[in-house]
Amino acid sequence: MYDHRRLGRELDLFDTDPLIGAGLPYWLPDGATVRHTLEEYIRGAERRAGYRHVYSPVLGKRELYEISGHWSHYSDDMFPPMDLGGEQVVLRPSLCPHHAVIYRSRAHSYRELPLRMAELGGMYRSELSGVLGGLTRVRAIQLNDAHIFCTLDQVADEARAALEMIRRAYRALGIEASRHRLSLPGPGGKYVAAPEKWSRATALLRDVLDRSGLPYEAAEGEAAFYGPKIDIQVTDAAGRESTLSTVQVDFHQPERFDLHYIGADGARHRPVMIHRSIIGSVERAVAHLIERHGGAFPAWLAPTQVVVLPITEAEWPGAEEVARRCADLGLRVEIAGPERGSLGARIREARLVPYQAVLGAREAAADHVALRLRDGRRLDARPADDVLARIAALVAAHAGELWAEKDAEG
Numbered sequence: 001m002y003d004h005r006r007l008g009r010e011l012d013l014f015d016t017d018p019l020i021g022a023g024l025p026y027w028l029p030d031g032a033t034v035r036h037t038l039e040e041y042i043r044g045a046e047r048r049a050g051y052r053h054v055y056s057p058v059l060g061k062r063e064l065y066e067i068s069g070h071w072s073h074y075s076d077d078m079f080p081p082m083d084l085g086g087e088q089v090v091l092r093p094s095l096c097p098h099h100a101v102i103y104r105s106r107a108h109s110y111r112e113l114p115l116r117m118a119e120l121g122g123m124y125r126s127e128l129s130g131v132l133g134g135l136t137r138v139r140a141i142q143l144n145d146a147h148i149f150c151t152l153d154q155v156a157d158e159a160r161a162a163l164e165m166i167r168r169a170y171r172a173l174g175i176e177a178s179r180h181r182l183s184l185p186g187p188g189g190k191y192v193a194a195p196e197k198w199s200r201a202t203a204l205l206r207d208v209l210d211r212s213g214l215p216y217e218a219a220e221g222e223a224a225f226y227g228p229k230i231d232i233q234v235t236d237a238a239g240r241e242s243t244l245s246t247v248q249v250d251f252h253q254p255e256r257f258d259l260h261y262i263g264a265d266g267a268r269h270r271p272v273m274i275h276r277s278i279i280g281s282v283e284r285a286v287a288h289l290i291e292r293h294g295g296a297f298p299a300w301l302a303p304t305q306v307v308v309l310p311i312t313e314a315e316w317p318g319a320e321e322v323a324r325r326c327a328d329l330g331l332r333v334e335i336a337g338p339e340r341g342s343l344g345a346r347i348r349e350a351r352l353v354p355y356q357a358v359l360g361a362r363e364a365a366a367d368h369v370a371l372r373l374r375d376g377r378r379l380d381a382r383p384a385d386d387v388l389a390r391i392a393a394l395v396a397a398h399a400g401e402l403w404a405e406k407d408a409e410g
């Protein structure tokens with residue numbers, strides 16, 4: 001595997017500047033393309049799974065976090081509050097309190113549950129400057145987050161569905177979980193005290209894991225301060241493990257924010273809150289993808305998906321036409337002409353681009369392209385429209401393979 005910090009700079013994906021500050025990376029156009037595409041994939045998967053998206057501000061009053069419990073359990077990781085006209089405002093350490101308040105702002109009937117609220121939103125962590133680096137330890141985080149407000153009876157199905165979304169996303173992204181972990185409270189940690197709620201939430205998650213057939217290990221001291229969680233762990237280039245995805249069951253925040261719904265009996269009931277994240281923070285997910293693939297992202301995620309290679313100047317008009325058709329199909333395309341060196345040199349330069357469309361005099365005359373795949377496979381020249389439509393279909397399907405084996409020749 002690779003070091004994402006080095007590759008991130010070499011491939012012009014992201015960088016940092018001391019004037020902006022440590023732990024505050026910025027995204028260059030190619031990195032921003034990867035991030036945007038990843039975020040859109042997540043939003044699409046969430047829409048299909050019945051989530052509705054919201055936006056909420058990255059700031060909140062100190063009181064909000066006093067109610068949620070972050071202030072008393074998590075303030076070491078929070079930025080100091082800002083004084084604003086006699087009020088204290090803080091950069092949020094999580095999205096949960098905002099979502100609880102959004103839920104509370106409208107009356108809800110049992111018929112609306114499970115109510116799935118999602119957001120890709122900013123949050124902040126006051127990491128010490130000594131531990132900052134690349135995209136894995138940052139102070140400004142874009143979190144893929146969602147909260148499911150549901151009845152106790154619905155918790156298991158919702159947690160299972162979240163695990164299934166995570167499994168599918170990993171397949172599309174070409175990444176693998178190193179293990180599943182049931183994260184429990186441990187001695188000495190700062191946890192909210194409610195033994196009965198902890199054991200009920202733990203039993204629910206344990207049951208979901210047992211029924212899933214996934215091997216897992218329980219780990220003490222890794223829970224959130226408000227409840228236990230299922231963590232999906234990945235391993236980085238140096239062999240260090242970190243948490244990418246989580247599913248958490250929370251009885252605490254619904255009570256702190258006095259959330260309720262009207263049941264079939266006409267009475268008020270307390271919902272359960274499931275916190276779940278498919279890819280965790282966008283920063284950590286992209287760091288892992290860079291290391292996992294060495295910059296050769298799955299085709300649907302690649303900054304440039306097709307490079308058109310006219311062999312000589314004479315094929316320029318044909319190359320422009322192929323590029324235009326790619327763009328019309330929504331593909332990210334670039335032309336690398338003979339002014340950039342020999343064909344071999346241009347192919348080497350484009351080694352991370354999944355599809356390399358070579359255009360010589362014969363291909364240009366017949367409106368064909370000879371396709372080379374990033375993995376070294378070469379396909380015979382065939383009609384340009386067929387090739388481009390096939391690429392577009394593979395990209396739209398978030399396919400892991402560059403080409404279906406039966407179609408590849410040579």
Ligand SMILES: [Zn+2]
Nearest residue numbers: 095096147275
């Ligand atoms: Zn949450």
